[in-house]
Amino acid sequence: MTIAVRERNESAWLLTPRGGVxxxxxxxxxxxxxxxxxxxxxxxxxAGGSALTQRLARKGWRVVxxxxxxxxxxxxxxxxxxxxxxxxxxxxxxxxxxxxxxxLGSNNSGRxxxxxxxxxxxxxPRFHPSDFSTFSTDGVGxxxxxxxxxLKPYYEQMxxxxxxxxxxxxxxxxxxxxxxxHPVGGNGELFLRGAERAGIEARVGPVxxxxxxxxxxxxxxxxxxxxxxxxxxxxxxxxxxxxxxALAHGAEIRADSMVTRVEVDERTGRATGVHYVRxxxxxxxxxxxxxIAGYSIETPRLLLNSASDRFPNGLCNDxxxxxxxxxxxxxxxxxxxxxxEVRMYKAPPPEVSTEEFYETDPSKPYKRGxxxxxxxxxxxxxxxxxxxxxxxxxxxxxxxxxYVHWACLGALCxxxxxxxxxxxxxxxxxxxxxxxxxxxxxxxxNDRQLVKAxxxxxxxxxxxxxxxxxxxxxRYAHLVGGARMANRPEDGVVDGECRSFAVPNLFITDGSVLxxxxxxxxxxxxxxxxxxxxxxxxAGPDAPRREDAAAxxxxxx
Amino acid sequence: MNGGERVxxxxxxxxxxxxxxxxxxxxxxxxxxxxxxxxxxxxxxxRFFTPEEEAAATCLLDRLMGQDDDLDPHRIQLVRMVDGRLxxxxxxxxxxxxxxxxxxxxxxxxxxxxxxxxxRYGRSFAECGLEQQRELLSAIxxxxxxxxxxxxxxxxxxxxxxxxxxxxxxxxxxWNEIGFSxxxxxxxxxxxxxxxxxxxxxxxxxxxDDPVRGRRG
Ligand SMILES: Cc1cc2nc3c(=O)[nH]c(=O)nc-3n(C[C@H](O)[C@H](O)[C@H](O)COP(=O)(O)OP(=O)(O)OC[C@H]3O[C@@H](n4cnc5c(N)ncnc54)[C@H](O)[C@@H]3O)c2cc1C
Ligand code: SF4
Numbered sequence: 001m002t003i004a005v006r007e008r009n010e011s012a013w014l015l016t017p018r019g020g021v022x023x024x025x026x027x028x029x030x031x032x033x034x035x036x037x038x039x040x041x042x043x044x045x046x047a048g049g050s051a052l053t054q055r056l057a058r059k060g061w062r063v064v065x066x067x068x069x070x071x072x073x074x075x076x077x078x079x080x081x082x083x084x085x086x087x088x089x090x091x092x093x094x095x096x097x098x099x100x101x102x103x104l105g106s107n108n109s110g111r112x113x114x115x116x117x118x119x120x121x122x123x124x125p126r127f128h129p130s131d132f133s134t135f136s137t138d139g140v141g142x143x144x145x146x147x148x149x150x151l152k153p154y155y156e157q158m159x160x161x162x163x164x165x166x167x168x169x170x171x172x173x174x175x176x177x178x179x180x181x182h183p184v185g186g187n188g189e190l191f192l193r194g195a196e197r198a199g200i201e202a203r204v205g206p207v208x209x210x211x212x213x214x215x216x217x218x219x220x221x222x223x224x225x226x227x228x229x230x231x232x233x234x235x236x237x238x239x240x241x242x243x244x245x246a247l248a249h250g251a252e253i254r255a256d257s258m259v260t261r262v263e264v265d266e267r268t269g270r271a272t273g274v275h276y277v278r279x280x281x282x283x284x285x286x287x288x289x290x291x292i293a294g295y296s297i298e299t300p301r302l303l304l305n306s307a308s309d310r311f312p313n314g315l316c317n318d319x320x321x322x323x324x325x326x327x328x329x330x331x332x333x334x335x336x337x338x339x340x341e342v343r344m345y346k347a348p349p350p351e352v353s354t355e356e357f358y359e360t361d362p363s364k365p366y367k368r369g370x371x372x373x374x375x376x377x378x379x380x381x382x383x384x385x386x387x388x389x390x391x392x393x394x395x396x397x398x399x400x401x402x403y404v405h406w407a408c409l410g411a412l413c414x415x416x417x418x419x420x421x422x423x424x425x426x427x428x429x430x431x432x433x434x435x436x437x438x439x440x441x442x443x444x445x446n447d448r449q450l451v452k453a454x455x456x457x458x459x460x461x462x463x464x465x466x467x468x469x470x471x472x473x474x475r476y477a478h479l480v481g482g483a484r485m486a487n488r489p490e491d492g493v494v495d496g497e498c499r500s501f502a503v504p505n506l507f508i509t510d511g512s513v514l515x516x517x518x519x520x521x522x523x524x525x526x527x528x529x530x531x532x533x534x535x536x537x538x539a540g541p542d543a544p545r546r547e548d549a550a551a552x553x554x555x556x557x
Numbered sequence: 558m559n560g561g562e563r564v565x566x567x568x569x570x571x572x573x574x575x576x577x578x579x580x581x582x583x584x585x586x587x588x589x590x591x592x593x594x595x596x597x598x599x600x601x602x603x604r605f606f607t608p609e610e611e612a613a614a615t616c617l618l619d620r621l622m623g624q625d626d627d628l629d630p631h632r633i634q635l636v637r638m639v640d641g642r643l644x645x646x647x648x649x650x651x652x653x654x655x656x657x658x659x660x661x662x663x664x665x666x667x668x669x670x671x672x673x674x675x676x677r678y679g680r681s682f683a684e685c686g687l688e689q690q691r692e693l694l695s696a697i698x699x700x701x702x703x704x705x706x707x708x709x710x711x712x713x714x715x716x717x718x719x720x721x722x723x724x725x726x727x728x729x730x731x732w733n734e735i736g737f738s739x740x741x742x743x744x745x746x747x748x749x750x751x752x753x754x755x756x757x758x759x760x761x762x763x764x765x766d767d768p769v770r771g772r773r774g
Contacts, residue, residue, distance in 0.1 A: 076588060080740035083727030084592040091650035093658060105649035185749035221745025231586065231742050339764050341754070345737060346746040379737050383722035392698070392718065393691065394566035394623035399768040400726070401565040401572050403735040404761060426654070438654060469769035 005160045009054060012215025014244035019218035019233050020075055021240065025247045032252050034285050038062045039544045040537075041274055041287035043259045043302065046115015047523050048510035048530040049293030050238030050246070051158075055534035057251035061544060064252045064285060066276055068294075069112030071255035072239060078229035082380045085228035088112065088119045094297060095426045098440035102328050102476045106227075109295045109479070113255055114239030116295065117523055119227050122235045123350040123373060124164050124208045124524040126155045128172030130359055131518040138360045140367045140416050140446065142325070142515040145487045145496035146532075148173060154528035159206075162236035162524075163214055166205020171355035179211045182220065185347025187374045190338070190407045192352055194465030200457070202354040202372075208236035208524075209348055224345040224376065235348070254278070260434050262290055262306040262315055264503055269310070271506045277432050289542050291498075293510035293530070296326055296479040300423040300512065301437040303483065303493075316483070316493050316502040323423035325484050327517045328441065330413035330451045331477035333375055333385060336462030337469040341404045349376035357457060358519050366449035368414040371519040372458055375410035379403060388473040407462060411454035412477060412519045415447040423482055480522050483512035497540075498533035505542060509533050563631060563733040566623040572766070573736040576759035578729050581739065589740045596728055600637040604644040605660070606667075611636060612683035613667045620690050621721040631730050638724035639663075649719065653712045663720075666713050669706035673697075736761060 006013060016022050032038050040056055042049045042065040053065045072078065079085060090111040094104050102108075110116035129148035134141035152173065158164075165179035181204035184192065188204065195202035209226075210217045220234040233240050243253060261275040263284070273286040292299050300323035304314035314322050353373040360367050377385060379400070385408075386399050420442060425435035451474060459470045486492025489501035494513050500506040509530040511522050537543065564571050579597075582590055603611050618635035619625065626632070642648070648659045656662050667682075673693050674682040682690060700710040725731050732739050738746075738758055748755055 075586075079589040079592045080586065080742040081589050081592055081727070083723055084589070086647055089650060091648055093648070094651045095654045096651050097654035101653055103649070104651040183749070185746075186751045186753070189751050221741075221743070222749055223741035223745045225740075225742070232745075337767055337769060338751070339767075340752045341761060341764070342751060343736075343749075343754070343758075346749045346753075379726040379732065379735060380723050383726050384719065387718045387722055390698070392621050392623075392694075394625070395768075396621075397565050397623040397734070398567060400731075401568075401735050402766070402768050403737060405764065405767075428658075469767065471769070 008157065009161050009242065009245045010248065011241050011244040012217045014248055015216040015233065015240060017216055019216050021073060022244065025244055026071065029247050030250045030252050032062065032064050034283055036062070037286040037288055038064050039287070040289045040291060041066065041285050043274060043290070043292045044115065044294035044298070044510065045113045045238065045243065045253055046110065046293060046295060046510065047117050047238060047526045049115070049291065050242045051527045051530040052291055052293065052509045052534050053251050054242040054246040055531055056537065057246045057249040059538050062250070064254055066254045066257040066259055066274065066285065067113050068258040069255065071113045071253060072118065074229060074231045074233060078231050080223065080225050080228065080231060082228060082378045085119065088229055092430055093428060093436045095428065095436060095438040096441070097438060098421070099442040102439065102441045104297070104439070109297065113243065113253055114237040117237035118229050118239060120523055121350045121521070122207045122209050122226050122348060123353065123521040124159070124162060124206050125353065125355070125520040126172060126175070127518045127520050127525050128358055131516055134368065134516050138367045142417060142484070144515050145485055151525070151528045151532060154532045155524065157531060158524055158527045162208035162241055163210065164206045164208050165211040166207060167203040169203065169206065170201065171358060177206055181205050182207065182209065182211050182348070182351070184351045185222065185344065186342035187344035187376045187407045188347060188351030190336070190342065190465040191374050191409060191461065194461035195354060197464040198460050200354055200461060201356050202352050204352050207348065207350045210234050220348060222347050224347060224349065224378065226348045226350065258432060259302060260305065260432055262292070262302065262506065264308060264310065264315065266308065266310050269503065271503050289505040289507065291507040291509050293508070295510060296482040296512045297423055297437050297439060299508060299510055300482040301425065304423070304425050305434055311502070316500045316506065318502055319490055321484070321493050323482050324419045324421070325417040325515070326421050326423060326439065326482040327415055327417050327480050328476045329478050329517060329519065330415050330447055330454070331410055331475045332451050332455050332458070332472050333408055333410045333475055334455060334458035334462060334470055334472040335385065335406045335408045336465065336467030337402070338405050338407060338467055342407045343404050344376040344407055345378055347376065349374060355519070357454070364453065366446050366453065368450070369519055370411045370413040370450055370454040372409055372411050372454065372461070375408050377408055382406070385473050389471055407465070407467065409458045409461065411458060412521065413447065413450035413454050414517060414519045415450070416444060417481055417516060418444060478517070478522050480511040480514040480517050483508050484515040485513045486515065497536040498529065507533060563730060565734055566625060570762065571734070572761050572763055573733065573759040574762055576733055576736060578732045578737070578739040581757060584744050585740045586742050589742065593729060593740065596638065600634055601641055603637060603640045605640045606636070609671070609681070610664060610667045611640070613670050613681065614639065616683045616690055617667070617670060617694070617717065618721050618724070620687070620694055621718060622725045625687055633725055633728045633730055635721060635724045638727070639720045642720065653709070655709050656712050656716070659716065662708065662713070662716055665706065666708065666716065672706065
C-alpha cells in the first residue's frame with residue numbers, strides 16, 4: 001500500500017531523514033511572477049487548499065497558493081507551550097454576535113501555511129452515509145449534491161496519505177485503518193473503562209498521527225501538545241502531508257500574502273486573478289482560474305468583499321447565500337474527578353471515540369446526534385473550563401490544584417444549518433482597510449436538546465468509570481459551511497464539484513462548501529472534497545492545454 | 558527557588574512537595590525554553606497601561622487568581638504579562654459585537670472598576686482593602702444587569718478571566734502548584750495511564766482533597 005501512496009503523494013519521503021521539513025525544497029521553490037497567468041491561484045494553504053494544490057501540481061498545472069500567514073518551520077517557530085502558541089491562530093479582528101455568540105481564536109481557525117490543521121487535534125473520522133441526505137431522511141438540514149459513495153475513494157486516499165491510525169470502525173460505512181491504534185493514556189483508559197461498564201461501544205482512534213513507519217515521518221512521543229502544533233511532525237497537517245510533494249512538482253506557496261479581493265472581468269464573467277497585500281504592497285496575481293480555501297469565516301468574507309457592478313451584494317451572492325448556513329458543532333466538555341491520578345496531558349488529546357449516538361434515534365425527541373471523544377485540555381484551557389463554572393480567587397486556585405485528577409470528554413453535536421447563522425461584513429476594518437467579518441450565531445431547539453443528551457451520556461461514562469464528581473461546560477467546535485454546495489444556484493454557492501454557479505472558473509475548496517456537518521470532525525472530509533474537486537478539474541475543460549503541461553516541471557526525484 | 562514551596566491559597570502545605578518543573582528545563586528544546594524562561598526572568602516593563610490602570614489591573618488580576626499576599630516571593634507578575642499582550646495587540650482575534658476591541662475594553666473596564674470603587678468607598682479600586690475589592694468584583698460577577706458601564710457584565714468578566722487565567726497558567730510556578738510537567742519536547746512521556754508517573758513527577762500528597770466534595774484533609 002505504501003507504494004501506491006508514494007506514487008500519488010511523496011510528501012512523507014521528502015522530509016529530512018530525521019523527519020524535519022527540508023529547507024532545500026523551499027529554497028528551490030519555483031516562483032511565478034505576478035504577471036504570469038498561472039493555471040490556478042489558490043487562496044489559503046490549509047486543509048482544502050493544500051490538498052488541491054498538491055493534486056494539480058502533480059498533473060503539471062502551474063499553481064500558486066497564497067496564504068495570509070507564515071511558512072512555518074516547526075522546529076524553529078513552534079513551542080511546546082500553550083500560551084506561546086498564539087501566533088498559530090487567526091488573531092486578526094473578527095466580531096461575534098447573535099443569541100449564542102461563538103468565540104473564535106485559538107478554538108477555531110489557524111493562520112499560516114498548513115491552515116487550521118497545524119493546530120487541530122488530529123481526529124480524522126469519516127462522515128456517515130446518512131450525512132449526505134439528512135433532509136430527505138430526517139427532515140432536517142440539507143441534502144448534498146453528492147453521496148457518500150462519491151467521496152469514499154477520496155476518504156481512502158486521504159487516510160492512507162495522512163496516514164490514519166485506529167481500530168476497525170464499526171459505525172457509518174464500516175472500514176479499517178491503514179495503521180494500528182496508538183496505546184492510550186489515562187484519559188483514554190478511563191473512557192474505555194467507563195464506556196464498557198455503561199454498555200457503550202468505544203474505539204481507539206481514528207487519528208492522523210503516525211504509528212509505525214511511513215516515509216520519514218517520526219513516531220508520536222505522546223507529549224500532548226497537538227493543539228499547539230506538532231513539533232515532532234508525527235501529527236498530520238498539509239505542511240508535511242501535501243505541500244512537500246506540491247513543491248517538488250513545481251507549485252509555489254507564497255506565504256504572508258493576504259488576498260483582499262477576487263477580480264472578475266465584467267465582460268467575460270470570468271475570474272482573472274486576485275488582489276493581495278504582501279510586505280505592505282498591493283499586488284495582483286493573474287490566473288486562469290481561482291480557488292478559494294480560506295476557512296468558513298474568511299472565504300465568505302472575501303466573497304462579500306469582492307462586490308462589483310455585476311455582483312453588487314458580493315461575488316457569487318446572487319441568491320443571498322454567501323456566508324449563510326454556517327455551522328458549528330455543539331461541543332460540551334464534561335470533566336470527571338478521580339482520586340487516582342489521570343494526568344490527561346500525557347498523550348495526544350485525540351485518543352478514543354464513540355459514534356454510537358451519531359444517527360437519528362427514532363425514540364428521541366430530537367433529530368440527528370452526537371459523537372463523544374477524549375479531549376484532554378492543558379492547564380490554560382482547563383482553567384477556562386473551571387472559570388466558566390463561576391470559580392475565581394482562592395476557590396478557583398484550589399480547584400485548579402486538582403488538575404491531575406481529572407479526565408475530560410468532549411461531545412460533537414450536529415447543530416443544524418440555519419440561514420440566519422452567517423458571516424457579514426462589519427463596519428470595523430482591518431489594517432489593510434478590509435472590513436472584518438461579523439459572525440452571528442443562534443441555536444435552535446434541536447441543538448439544545450442534543451447538547452443535553454450528549455452531556456448526559458458523557459456523565460454516564462465518567463461515572464461508570466468511577467468518577468465521584470462531574471462538571472460540564474458548553475463550548476463549540478469546528479466551523480463549516482458559509483458557501484455550501486447544492487444542485488441548483490438557488491440553494492447553494494457551488495455545485496458538487498466545488499465550481500461556483502456564478503463564475504465558471506471560480507472554485508471553493510474548503511470547509512465552507514459543506515451543506516451539513518454530521519458529528520464528525522471535518523478535516524478529512526474537507527480534504528476528500530478538495531481532492532475530488534481536483535480530479536474533476538484535471539479531467540475537465542479547465543485543464544491546461546499546453547503540450548508540455550504534464551511535463552512542465554519534472555519532479556525532484 | 559523551590560517549587561515544593563508552592564502552596565495553593567488557603568492551604569497549609571503544597572500538594573506536590575518538591576516538584577519544580579524548571580528542574581527539567583535542560584530537557585526542553587531551545588525555542589520552548591526561551592519562551593518559558595522569558596516569562597520568569599525577562600518580562601518587559603509596562604507599556605500599555607497608565608499608572609492608574611496598572612494599579613487597578615494589578616489588584617483585579619491578583620484577586621481573580623487569588624494572589625492575595627503582596628509579599629509572597631512567588632507572586633506571578635500578572636499585570637506585566639497582560640500589559641505585554643495588550644501592548645503587542647496579541648488578542649484572541651475576536652470580540653463580542655457588544656464590546657469594543659480588547660485593548661479599549663480593558664481601559665474602559667478598569668475605569669469602570671475605579672468609578673464603582675469611588676462611588677461605594679470613596680477611593681480608587683487599588684486603594685480599597687482586599688474584602689472591598691472582592692465585594693466590588695462579586696457584584697459584577699453576579700450581576701444580571703444588561704450593562705455595566707456600557708458593557709455586558711458577563712462579557713467583561715469573560716475578558717478579564719481569559720486574560721488572567723492565560724497569564725497565570727502559562728507560568729512555571731503555577732505548573733508546580735498543580736503538578737503539571739510543562740513542555741515535553743523532544744523527550745516526550747514514557748509512563749502514560751492512570752496513576753503512572755515519570756521519574757521526575759511527584760505524586761499528589763493529598764489525592765482525596767477534592768474541591769467539589771469539599772476539603773477532606
Ligand atoms: C483547536 C482545534 C482543534 C481541531 N481539531 C480537529 C480535529 O481533531 N479533527 C478535524 O477534522 N478538525 C479539527 N479542527 C478543524 C480543522 O482544523 C478545520 O476544520 C480545517 O482545517 C478547515 O480547513 P479549511 O481548508 O476550511 O481551512 P484552514 O485549514 O483553516 O485553511 C485556511 C487557510 O487560509 C488562509 N487564509 C484565510 N484567508 C486568507 C486570505 N484572505 N488570503 C490568504 N490566505 C488566507 C489561512 O491563513 C489558512 O492557512 C480543529 C480546529 C481547531 C481550531
Ligand atoms: S502527542 Fe504526538 S502527535 Fe501530538 S504533538 Fe505530541 S508528538 Fe505530535
